Amino acid sequence: MAISRSRLLFVFPLLVLLLPLIFSVSNLHRNWITEEPKRSPSKKLDHLVLGPAAGQGLPxxxxCQGLKAMNKIGTSNANLYSSGTVSFVTVFTIYNSSLKSDSTGMDDKLSDAVTVGNISYNKADRSMAILNAFINFIQVSMPRSNVIILTDPTSTFSLRQTNAAILSIQGDYSRGYLMLQRIKSYIGFLEKQLEENEVGLKGFNHFIFTDSDIAVIDDLGYIFEKYPHFHLALTFRNNKNQPLNSGFIAVRGTPDGIYKAKIFLQEVLEAYSSKYMKASRMLGDQLALAWVIKSHLPFAVKKFSRHEAFMGEVSGIYVLFLPCSSYNWTPPEGAGQFHGMPLDVQVVHFKGSRKRLMLESWNFFNSTSNLADMLCLVLKSGRTKYDF
Known part of the structure; x- marks a missing residue:
């Protein structure tokens, strides 16, 4: 339909008036986009920022009153456990993180150094400091226990603690496959234990496989007597996709317990390799653990929302499920998360961005010799950029 001449005479002057305004708004919008200030990355602090302790007033x-614990934490289980010993087993390796120097001989990565207390750490130092704190906490809480570090034969590092030993197990310890290799190293370690039993070596030793960023704050040996029928123990939480945390796995040190634990981990490894290799760098082991348990024990899913230990059977393997809230508790990264710290907490897991807090906690304990007060420091740490 043709536009009438009278309408054109009306529209044309209107366009003449509006075009400058349209171009002006367009330019303003373009300038606003190009000139918007970029957000600077959040700076990591060199100290903890303490806030209110979550869970105050809850049963x-x-x-906590300041950094003073007002009630007793833990149950001092050392007197409840008498048979055998407990060894903690962890996987650890040192990567090639040697610092480069520029033409003046000055370190070009000094900005990467982190100071905790009066000690400055580079990347390699940080890893070793966390490992040493892990061993030290065990020495305090379970002085009769020892620590076995499974590592790459090409990895070179030394330990000063007399309760720790290094055991090389061949494998691929690269960052992208470390979680997969960890399960393989656990299986290789258990196979070595079975071989030693076959040649008649005496001794009775339970094993607890853990991450190296945990603090054991009470004697855990009692679980092998309190729950006498399990072969393998896992920790669970109320998380739909990742209900099981692989940072704590207990194995009864009998030949049957060691063999059954090996069979179970081999099934987890098979699930990992066939279903979750896209998550090989992180979380693949936890997804595989969950898949195996849900496949055999669908009823367990409902129990993961509770905070009570329970048993299940997987192809003749008796699995004990322990609540993370007690045996694998993680410090909050926000006020009020988890509604505070349970009084029966046994293990604190400084996973993810909490590594610096682990060193801060060990330093604080060294100055006070009081684990309960140290836990107030952990509880009040809040959401601090204290990660390494």
Missing amino acids: NRLQ
Whole structure:
């Protein structure tokens, strides 16, 4: 339909008036986009920022006045356990993180150094400091126990603690496959234990496989007597996709317990390799653990929302499920998360961005010799950029 001449005479002057305004708004919008200031990355602090302690006034939670614990934490289980010994087993390796120097001989990565207390750490130092704190906490809480570090034969590092030993197990310890290799190293370690039993070596030793960023704050040996029928123990949480955390796995040190644990981990490894290799760098082991348990024990899913230990059978293997809230508790990264710290906490897991807090906690304990007060420091740490 043709536009009438009278309408054109009306529209044309209107366009003449509006075009400058349209171009002006367009330019303003373009300038606003190009000139918007870029957000600077959040700076990591060189100290902890303490806030209110979550769980104040709630029953069965740690109560703190400042950094002083007002009630008793843990149960001092050392007197409840008498048979055999417990060894903690962890996987650890040192990567090639040697610092480069520029033409003046000055370190070009000094900005990467982190100071905790009066000690400055580079990347390699940080890893070793965390490992040493892990061993030290065990020495305090379970002085009769020892630590076995499974590592790459090409990895070179030394330990000063007399309760720790290094055991090389061949494999691929690269960052992208470390979680997969960890399960393989656990299996290789258990196979070595079975071989030693076959040649008649005496001794009775239970094993607890853990991450190296945990603090054991009470004697864990009692679980092998309190729950006498399990072969393998896992920790669970109320998380739909990742209900099981692989940072704590207990194995009864009998030949039957060691063999059954090996069979179970081999099934987890098979699930990992066939279903979750896209998550090989992170979380693949936990996804594989969950898949195996859900396949055999669908009823367990409902129990993961509770905070009570329970048993299940997987192809003749008796699995004990322990709540993370007690045996694998993680410090909060926000006020009020987890509603505080349970009084029966046994293990604190400084996973993810909490590594610096682990060193801060060990330094604080060294100055006070009081684990309960140290836990107030952990509880009040809040959401601090203290990661390494």
